[in-house]
Amino acid sequence: MSDLTIGEALEEAAKRAEPTRGYTFVRDEGQAEPFFSFAGVERASGRYGGALQALGLRRGDRVALVLPESDEFIFTFLGALRAGLVPVPMYPPLGLGQLAGYLDNAKHIVGRSGARALVTTSNIKRLLGTVEAACPTLRSVVAVEAIRSAREALRPAKVGPDDVAFLQFTSGSTSRPKGVMLTHANIAANVRAICREGLGLREGDVGVSWLPLYHDMGLIGFVLAPLYERIPVALLSPFAFLRRPALWLRALGRHRGTVSYGPNFAYALCVKRVRPRELEGIDLSAWRVAGCGAEPVRAETLRAFEEAFSPFGFSPKAFVASYGLAESTLAAAFSPVGQGARVDVVHGPTLWQDGMARPVSRDHDEAVELVRCGRPFEGHQIAAFAEDDAESERPLPERVVGELRLKGPSTMRGYFDDRDLSASAMAGGWLRTGDLGYVADGEVVPCGRSKEVIIVNGRNFYPHDIEWFSGQVEGVRKGNIAAFGVDGPAGDRERVVVVFETPLMGERERVVLAGRVRSAVQEGLGLTVDDAVAVAPGVLPKTSSGKLQRLLARRLYLAKALSGRDPPRAQDRLDLAKELLRSQLSYVATRTLGQRPAR
Amino acid sequence: MAAEPERDDPAAPTPELEREFLALVARHVPAGLEISTESTVAGDLGLDSLTIMELFAEVEERFGVAIADDRLMELRTVGDVLRLIAAELRARGGAPR
Numbered sequence: 001m002s003d004l005t006i007g008e009a010l011e012e013a014a015k016r017a018e019p020t021r022g023y024t025f026v027r028d029e030g031q032a033e034p035f036f037s038f039a040g041v042e043r044a045s046g047r048y049g050g051a052l053q054a055l056g057l058r059r060g061d062r063v064a065l066v067l068p069e070s071d072e073f074i075f076t077f078l079g080a081l082r083a084g085l086v087p088v089p090m091y092p093p094l095g096l097g098q099l100a101g102y103l104d105n106a107k108h109i110v111g112r113s114g115a116r117a118l119v120t121t122s123n124i125k126r127l128l129g130t131v132e133a134a135c136p137t138l139r140s141v142v143a144v145e146a147i148r149s150a151r152e153a154l155r156p157a158k159v160g161p162d163d164v165a166f167l168q169f170t171s172g173s174t175s176r177p178k179g180v181m182l183t184h185a186n187i188a189a190n191v192r193a194i195c196r197e198g199l200g201l202r203e204g205d206v207g208v209s210w211l212p213l214y215h216d217m218g219l220i221g222f223v224l225a226p227l228y229e230r231i232p233v234a235l236l237s238p239f240a241f242l243r244r245p246a247l248w249l250r251a252l253g254r255h256r257g258t259v260s261y262g263p264n265f266a267y268a269l270c271v272k273r274v275r276p277r278e279l280e281g282i283d284l285s286a287w288r289v290a291g292c293g294a295e296p297v298r299a300e301t302l303r304a305f306e307e308a309f310s311p312f313g314f315s316p317k318a319f320v321a322s323y324g325l326a327e328s329t330l331a332a333a334f335s336p337v338g339q340g341a342r343v344d345v346v347h348g349p350t351l352w353q354d355g356m357a358r359p360v361s362r363d364h365d366e367a368v369e370l371v372r373c374g375r376p377f378e379g380h381q382i383a384a385f386a387e388d389d390a391e392s393e394r395p396l397p398e399r400v401v402g403e404l405r406l407k408g409p410s411t412m413r414g415y416f417d418d419r420d421l422s423a424s425a426m427a428g429g430w431l432r433t434g435d436l437g438y439v440a441d442g443e444v445v446p447c448g449r450s451k452e453v454i455i456v457n458g459r460n461f462y463p464h465d466i467e468w469f470s471g472q473v474e475g476v477r478k479g480n481i482a483a484f485g486v487d488g489p490a491g492d493r494e495r496v497v498v499v500f501e502t503p504l505m506g507e508r509e510r511v512v513l514a515g516r517v518r519s520a521v522q523e524g525l526g527l528t529v530d531d532a533v534a535v536a537p538g539v540l541p542k543t544s545s546g547k548l549q550r551l552l553a554r555r556l557y558l559a560k561a562l563s564g565r566d567p568p569r570a571q572d573r574l575d576l577a578k579e580l581l582r583s584q585l586s587y588v589a590t591r592t593l594g595q596r597p598a599r
Numbered sequence: 600m601a602a603e604p605e606r607d608d609p610a611a612p613t614p615e616l617e618r619e620f621l622a623l624v625a626r627h628v629p630a631g632l633e634i635s636t637e638s639t640v641a642g643d644l645g646l647d648s649l650t651i652m653e654l655f656a657e658v659e660e661r662f663g664v665a666i667a668d669d670r671l672m673e674l675r676t677v678g679d680v681l682r683l684i685a686a687e688l689r690a691r692g693g694a695p696r
Contacts, residue, residue: 099672243653243659474629501645503628503629
């Protein structure tokens with residue numbers, strides 16, 4: 001079967017799909033939900049693509065998208081593709097008072113991608129002046145309102161399956177965002193594997209998603225896959241979900257959604273925030289695939305979700321755990337649909353000390369539960385390798401922990417404009433994931449990031465586990481904790497450091513809190529924490545998408561720069577005002593003083 | 600519009616509104632932490648982005664005022680949020696409940 005480009009997939013869907021199929025954009029409840037059939041999407045995206053061409057953009061030019069509204073994002077994204085442009089999805093500036101960090105990151109992405117145009121809303125455009133000034137390749141920042149009302153005809157570009165479709169910027173825990181290059185063939189291959197093999201897509205399936213579209217899971221999973229497979233999808237705004245998680249479940253009920261996805265935290269958020277009365281009359285029994293991925297899946301989270309929502313028809317058999325990464329388009333393995341989350345129960349000390357996953361019974365004192373993510377898709381391979389196996393010559397036997405590496409048609413072309421980085425991502429034809437894990441009965445079982453594992457007396461500890469136990473202490477900011485190891489004074493063993501954020505400023509309160517963190521980790525994992533450090537909120541370094549940067553935190557700790565580091569509170573209103581002003585001024589300067597041609 | 604003649608700044612939040620909002624905020628911070636209108640929401644009070652979203656949902660429920668997503672960048676302190684709520688209430692023409 002030949003690979004369709006994304007544009008061809010849209011044309012096919014417009015021609016062949018029933019007119020009742022397409023995207024529904026869920027607004028606030030009580031408001032109408034605009035629906036676009038695939039034919040309607042083809043028409044709308046054609047106008048957006050024509051408007052982009054009218055800006056003077058040419059085939060292969062990158063165009064950055066900062067569009068919080070799903071409909072505008074989709075029309076611009078698909079329009080750009082059909083015009084032969086390479087879209088670069090970026091997240092919108094929506095953090096509370098974090099403009100400076102946002103702009104810094106936006107400059108990096110626009111600069112690295114060499115984007116010639118950036119499409120955004122007129123509200124956000126006001127804030128992006130310094131980005132325009134700092135990026136010489138960027139010729140225009142365009143308000144989407146102007147594109148929306150344009151009536152230029154699209155001149156469809158000739159695009160082939162091996163052309164780069166778009167750049168997906170991902171932020172690692174150790175580096176600045178890197179631009180993953182995905183071809184149309186990558187997308188077609190991964191979407192086919194996900195939908196046919198992974199989900200076993202069937203007639204009557206309906207997708208429901210609140211996932212951000214500037215992220216691979218939302219964009220590929222719930223915009224592109226439905227296009228290739230011609231299934232209807234209802235899309236909610238991620239912010240609506242974060243404000244009121246019940247909206248996700250209510251939309252699933254209303255649209256009889258069968259397939260929906262979320263990271264582990266989304267399921268935890270529902271348990272914490274959804275009140276039973278918000279779900280009155282809601283029936284979740286159609287939901288047959290409740291997918292989890294993108295971050296480690298915790299068995300206890302899924303159990304809590306099942307307990308809370310089975311009264312509304314949710315079946316725990318719907319849980320599907322998946323494994324993948326942006327460098328491999330989206331997914332590489334799915335646990336079998338219809339079987340629920342399946343855990344591998346292994347002996348903790350043997351896993352940590354010897355890197356061996358030895359099965360034990362669930363009630364064993366030292367049992368550890370790890371979620372199985374299924375077998376790799378057809379044509380794809382996943383194996384564990386010793387980290388120093390630079391050419392991937394010796395795959396490790398089953399149940400031996402190593403670095404997970406992938407091979408197959410979903411693997412990216414490389415990182416955009418970065419040969420060295422692209423080369424270092426590969427090892428003898430295999431994509432290095434940086435994730436630790438093992439293979440059991442042919443299934444992949446991930447257990448952490450390899451560079452971040454802490455080794456104490458030959459035992460491996462995963463930072464996620466240490467942080468999870470620390471986060472149970474009241475007064476510690478959950479999710480704002482970094483655990484890492486540093487060399488001991490004699491280099492004999494690693495010292496274990498936990499840095500946690502707390503709003504409590506009193507010296508005494510902080511000492512007490514540090515003591516509680518130590519005991520929580522001691523009790524939970526039998527691990528002694530050598531140093532527990534309280535810092536103010538915002539001190540721990542994160543990527544602008546909110547991922548904790550443990551290795552950077554470690555460097556700062558070693559440089560004794562953590563406690564002296566300015567939390568955001570030290571950056572006063574004046575700074576914000578200055579940054580805003582600078583941003584708007586340089587925007588005005590580029591516009592009216594003609595420092596650079598407008599187009 | 601519920602103008603209060605004794606106040607200099609008609610845009611200022613009423614003391615009742617301030618008290619109620621601070622009480623909402625207090626439910627999300629550890630006991631013993633002082634909250635004022637000067638406190639920065641993410642910095643001093645340590646609210647993470649998920650908690651902030653939860654707080655805004657409560658604001659919407661309690662005061663009937665939605666805080667638009669594209670205003671978030673401009674908000675830093677408790678006072679910033681309060682003023683925005685007060686302005687929204689005024690724009691709606693209703694007095695704070």
